[in-house]
Amino acid sequence: MSVRETLAGSPDVRRTNLAVLLRHLHLDGPMRRAELTDRLGLTRSTVADLVGELARLGAVEQLVADNRAGHTGRGRPSPVVRPCALGTQVLAGEVQVDQVEVALVGLGGTVLRRDRRPLPDRAPTTAAELVTTIATELAAKAPGRVLGLGVAVPGVTRDADGNVRFAPNLGWRDVTFGRLLESRMPGAHVQVVNDADAGALAEHLRGVARGCGDVVFVEGDVGIGSGVIIGGQPLVGAGGYAGELGHMVVVGREGQRCRCGSVGCWETEIGRQAVARALGLRADVPRNSLVEALHAIGPDGPRLLSQVARHLGSGLANVVNIFNPGLIVLGGLLREVYPLVSSEVRHSMFAGALAAPAEQVRLALPELGDDAVLFGAAETVWRRALIDPAGALAA
Incomplete structure (x- = not known):
């Protein structure tokens, strides 16, 4: 056994390889297992093993062609691996001055469901209640596991705890918005982010x-x-x-x-x-x-x-x-x-x-149009899952 193969089997390196492989699929979409092998620089058997683990976790699925149309190499064509949007999802929300939108987003960036409702008033509790009401309804209809909720707001937001220090167009100052959401969704992982930061992230990753x-x-x-x-x-x-x-x-x-x-x-x-x-x-x-x-x-x-x-x-x-x-x-x-x-x-x-x-x-x-901020809010939750897929998906 080579040194490279020995390292690939160690827990830390394996966790990293799973994360890198899933990130490629999440951001770039379906691809043949042979291409994943080239991208990761690992052996075919190691990549097959990694894909198999992610498949068991419900994160990816493999499609084997029934014929060899377009296949010019020797042997059977390499299976296509694609992210399983129905197996794993996150909730993404955007609070605007006059409305709230929440979407159920599958792995790979597929929007499965979405709901947009007017914001009756700009009180933080009203916004939190509306976000969590829609999120809970969407989560109840989710076809797979839901990993958390990311919410974008138009204000100066502290990353550590989702505290909105200043959102002048909402009239908010020092609002513990992250806690307001968590108190209404006990046990859920909640991430609050500035709306433009979310838009920048989404366009950088997907747009x-x-x-x-x-x-x-x-x-x-x-x-x-x-x-x-x-x-x-x-x-x-x-x-x-x-x-x-x-x-x-x-x-x-x-x-x-x-x-x-x-x-x-x-x-x-x-x-x-x-x-x-x-x-x-x-x-x-x-x-x-x-x-x-x-x-x-x-x-x-x-x-x-x-x-x-x-x-x-x-x-x-x-x-x-x-x-x-x-x-x-x-x-x-x-x-x-x-x-x-x-x-x-x-x-x-x-x-x-x-x-x-x-x-x-x-x-x-x-490129993502008005959905840029919503996709960015989703990516703030995916980022946590993509660091350690096995740990996040098995929990």
């Missing part, structure tokens, strides 16, 4: 930012949230509060008063209310109505949205100068605004950005 190590995700709606990936790793800061770019000041004293107490914050100049003002609509216009207005804007769009475009571009110049990203992803309402004013946004950005980092950046829309 337009795959393969890009330095990414900034800007989520625009009532407020502006931002998630940052540097060197392939989330930039969270000492307490998990990094990346609050919506509250950098881009306008002087003549700017709008922000809910955070400052004046001229970026989110007051490019958020939902700013877009509504530009179109001559009331500040509290529902998001769906605002999106419909943007779709029907016609040739006057660039003129009406020119101020929003300038402020969006000048803020992005700061992002480019500070983080030197290879990619900036514009999500939420900005996904609707940017295509209408892309030229002016880019002109304003390049006018304010340093030449060297500006040459390396490109702007993109999220």
